[in-house]
Amino acid sequence: MLGLLSAMQGFCIxxxxxFVGYIASRYRIGGPTAQMVLNRYSFFVTSPCLMFAVMAKQPLRDIFHxxxxxxxxxxxxxxxxxxxxNKMFFHMNAADTTIGALNSLYLNSNNIGLPVATYILGNPALVAPILVMQQALFTPIGLTALDVTTKGKFSLMAVLRQPLHQPLLIGSLSGILISAITAYSGHFIIPDFLFKPIDMIGDSAVPMILMAFGMSLRGSQPMRKGTNRxxxxxxxxxxxxxxxxxxxIIAYFFMGFRGMELYGCVVLAALPTGQNVYNYAARYNVGLTFARDGILVSTITSPxxxxxxxAVLS
Known part of the structure; x- marks a missing residue:
């Protein structure tokens, strides 16, 4: 019960x-472009630094669990x-369908996943495989789809070059490379005076994304009439x-997981949609309301x- 209470405190944080982002927008702190600046800065600078710092310090056995x-x-x-x-009932265009798919599958593995893994499951490293899977696979696929659908044309070379345009993927893969070199050499190869600035910049990614999300709520009416409820x-x-x-079903019947392994997989699968989905929607200016509403409602219901x-599995 204490672990569950601690996780709920994580949701409160x-x-x-x-809410701070919402208040800043309400009083126009930062001017009319503050939300756009936070979104772009987190996408291109702080989030890649965060992913690099997290992956570089994780043992490979935890990353590829x-x-x-x-x-x-x-x-x-x-x-x-x-x-x-969507094909059967909603009939959204390709870009909005991509946002809907990301809303359905993308886990909030950083802001909420880390406290949940720490306080309920007792092992923060359990979110590392999710970070790898999302950043190395689903994020480039989703962003490639958004790139193609918003430009209105398909280019094989553009798709092949897409990973080079994804700062989050570059940061994640670079961190995994450092982790592998560390495992081989037996010591962390990046000196503190280089790693700590990267880690410091990465620490600002989560609050930037969350405050930008809060700014988007000003004047909005989630699930309002006219949206695709x-x-x-x-x-x-x-x-x-x-x-x-x-x-x-997969963990129990196909992987043979039991006990804490089974419990951890199911709990982490119940995490809400990650705020990164809204960041991607803002980056391509598609499905903003849809992304915001999905993130907000899933975050409210996830606890x-x-x-x-x-109560059932622990």
Missing amino acids: IGIVI PSIIIAFFSAAIVGGLFVVL RATVTVVMLKNVIMPIVAF LIIAIIA
Whole structure:
């Protein structure tokens, strides 16, 4: 119960930072372009530094833990389900469909995943495989799709070059490379005077993303009339309910996980949609309301789902 309470405190911390962004926007602190500046700065500078710092310090055995298989298939299944449901019922365009799929499968592994892994599961390294899977696979696929659909044309060379344009992926892969070199050499090869500035810049990524998200809430009415409420409810159900169920089935019946391994996979699958999805939507100026509503509603409902999972499995 104490661990669950600590995780709920983590949700409270996130809410406070989002609220600070909302207040800053309400009183026009930073001017009319503050939200855009925070989004772009976090996308190109602070988030890549964060991913590099996290990955560089993680042992390879934690980064490539077998749970990455469960994270991949559970995310791929719910993302694919949204695409199918959109084809049947919602009929969104390709760019908005991409945002919906990301809303359904993308886990908030940093802001909420780390405290949940620390205070409920007792091991913050459990989020490392999710970080790798999302940043090395789903993020480039999603951003490539957004790049292609917003430009209105398909270019194979543009798709092949896309990973070179993804700062988050570059930061993640660079960190994994440093982790591998560290494992081979037996010591961390980057001196403190170089690593600490990167780590310091990375520490600002999460509050920047959260405050930019809070700024987007000013004057907005989540789930208001005229928005695609059915699609938003669908992505929240896929993210917070279906994904943990799929993760349980894969972990229990196919991977043979039991005890804390099984519990950890299911709890992490119930994390809400990551704020990065809104950052990507803002970067390409598509599906902003859809992304924001999905993130907000899944963040509100996720603590209840995690509490139920804890009561059943812990």
